[in-house]
Amino acid sequence: MENKKELPLGGVIPRGGTAHEYSTGGWRKLRPVVDKDKCTNCLICWVMCPDSAVITQDGKMVGFDMEHCKGCGICAVECPDKVKAIKMEEEAG
Amino acid sequence: MAISTKGQTGLTGNTAIAYAMKQINPDVCPAYPITPSTAIIEDFSSYVADGAVDTELITVESEHSAMSACIGAAAAGARVMTATSAQGLALMWEMLYIASGMRFPIVIANVNRALSAPINIHCDHSDSMGARDSGWVQLYSETVQEAYDNFIQAVRIAENEKVLLPVMVCFDGFITSHAIENISLLDDAEVREFIGEYKPRHHLLDTDNPVTYGAMTLQDTYIEFKRQQSQAMSRAKDVVTEVGREFAGKFGRDYGLMETYRLDDAEAAIVILNSAAGTTKVAADELRKQGKKVGVLRPRLFRPFPFKEMADALKNVKAVAVLDRADSMNGFGGPLFNEVRSALYELDTRPRVISRIYGLGGRDYKVKDAASVFDELLKISSTGKVETLQKYITL
Numbered sequence: 001m002e003n004k005k006e007l008p009l010g011g012v013i014p015r016g017g018t019a020h021e022y023s024t025g026g027w028r029k030l031r032p033v034v035d036k037d038k039c040t041n042c043l044i045c046w047v048m049c050p051d052s053a054v055i056t057q058d059g060k061m062v063g064f065d066m067e068h069c070k071g072c073g074i075c076a077v078e079c080p081d082k083v084k085a086i087k088m089e090e091e092a093g
Numbered sequence: 094m095a096i097s098t099k100g101q102t103g104l105t106g107n108t109a110i111a112y113a114m115k116q117i118n119p120d121v122c123p124a125y126p127i128t129p130s131t132a133i134i135e136d137f138s139s140y141v142a143d144g145a146v147d148t149e150l151i152t153v154e155s156e157h158s159a160m161s162a163c164i165g166a167a168a169a170g171a172r173v174m175t176a177t178s179a180q181g182l183a184l185m186w187e188m189l190y191i192a193s194g195m196r197f198p199i200v201i202a203n204v205n206r207a208l209s210a211p212i213n214i215h216c217d218h219s220d221s222m223g224a225r226d227s228g229w230v231q232l233y234s235e236t237v238q239e240a241y242d243n244f245i246q247a248v249r250i251a252e253n254e255k256v257l258l259p260v261m262v263c264f265d266g267f268i269t270s271h272a273i274e275n276i277s278l279l280d281d282a283e284v285r286e287f288i289g290e291y292k293p294r295h296h297l298l299d300t301d302n303p304v305t306y307g308a309m310t311l312q313d314t315y316i317e318f319k320r321q322q323s324q325a326m327s328r329a330k331d332v333v334t335e336v337g338r339e340f341a342g343k344f345g346r347d348y349g350l351m352e353t354y355r356l357d358d359a360e361a362a363i364v365i366l367n368s369a370a371g372t373t374k375v376a377a378d379e380l381r382k383q384g385k386k387v388g389v390l391r392p393r394l395f396r397p398f399p400f401k402e403m404a405d406a407l408k409n410v411k412a413v414a415v416l417d418r419a420d421s422m423n424g425f426g427g428p429l430f431n432e433v434r435s436a437l438y439e440l441d442t443r444p445r446v447i448s449r450i451y452g453l454g455g456r457d458y459k460v461k462d463a464a465s466v467f468d469e470l471l472k473i474s475s476t477g478k479v480e481t482l483q484k485y486i487t488l
């Protein structure tokens with residue numbers, strides 16, 4: 001923290017988009033692993049991820065932003081039953 | 094009811110506060126009624142229904158929600174106010190700290206009433222005294238006139254750049270809230286000019302400059318935010334003085350941080366808040382007629398606590414009784430007693446200080462009660478001995 005005396009009053013964060021600068025991936029216990037052979041690119045995981053950590057490209061699901069994925073497993077649960085393309089695996093160590 | 098701002102007008106404390114709110118015309122008023130403050134919102138809701146104000150009146154399902162809505166509206170940049178009493182204030186507890194921690198200049202009229210149990214609807218100060226560490230500036234008012242004047246000044250104090258803290262204006266349930274007193278009102282234009290426009294630094298509706306309120310702060314910054322808040326509270330003392338002076342200059346009614354009454358050459362003094370100070374002054378007048386040197390100190394500002402000014406005002410007095418209309422339930426007197434006594438500790442020669450708890454749950458406090466405390470003090474001042482440090486009176 002640069003100058004603690006000048007912290008914005010009342011703990012307000014005086015600009016937008018700052019969540020991107022905050023790593024929420026540091027305390028992940030389980031990591032999502034996608035099997036792209038099964039994945040139908042329905043993007044339900046992208047919609048449901050609370051940390052916007054599912055990465056898409058040209059309308060396709062391509063992987064996870066591990067800086068921000070906190071390992072909650074919501075994507076794995078929400079991935080449709082017929083597909084079940086995401087597995088949660090133990091983080092090493 | 095048509096209220097005239099010319100000359101003197103007979104109003105109850107509640108009607109006067111509702112009228113002040115009408116003149117202030119806040120953006121948002123979240124409200125939940127509770128005796129004895131109900132009439133404030135009752136009257137104010139008529140002003141809303143009649144289109145006399147532009148205020149968004151939000152009728153919520155509890156006081157916790159009322160304060161939550163105050164906080165949300167303040168975060169959206171609104172000028173916000175409400176009123177409550179006793180259990181209502183207690184139910185707001187959690188949110189009181191959030192309002193002050195987020196530095197929202199919310200103004201609340203707290204009509205002092207005893208906390209349950211046993212259930213009681215009458216006056217004492219256990220409600221606002223319980224909230225004394227919640228980070229709200231607290232002003233206490235002896236009369237309807239002072240409650241009205243304090244409420245208008247509260248807006249300026251709360252919104253001052255050096256303060257930015259919520260303010261609670263306290264006055265006695267039923268005694269001041271329901272009794273009619275002849276008071277002078279300001280014109281609407283005078284009120285509007287005095288309080289000015291509220292311009293929040295940030296607000297949630299400013300989509301060009303998005304901000305986040307209520308973010309988590311951990312070991313790395315929480316203490317700094319609390320220090321900022323504490324410093325703002327300390328600065329509020331001078332702001333209360335400045336705003337009071339400006340008000341006196343414009344409207345002629347002068348209130349300092351405290352009122353001192355016949356204190357200059359007094360040997361014995363009673364320190365007491367709100368309406369009971371009036372009774373105490375009558376007792377002081379009677380004893381003065383008998384040549385007894387007694388005086389009264391009535392704090393107007395309790396948060397922040399003006400400890401230096403308090404010590405200065407009492408430094409030549411020999412014996413002081415601090416009368417509390419609330420008990421700290423600590424086995425060691427009331428809250429005002431503890432702080433006044435602590436303020437005097439810095440003096441080289443200190444007065445003897447005793448605690449008397451009076452008037453809980455609306456029990457009458459009469460001139461004879463004040464007179465007998467004065468007599469006790471005069472005895473202490475001549476013997477230098479305190480026989481009973483603390484006790485309840487008006488039993």
Ligand code: SF4
Pocket residue numbers: 032048049050051052053054064068069070071072073074075076
């Ligand atoms: S595990 Fe949770 S945070 Fe990580 S990608 Fe899946 S839903 Fe998002």
Ligand code: SF4
Pocket residue numbers: 034038039040041042043044045046061078079080083084085086
């Ligand atoms: S929810 Fe499952 S199938 Fe749909 S995009 Fe995500 S991983 Fe692929």
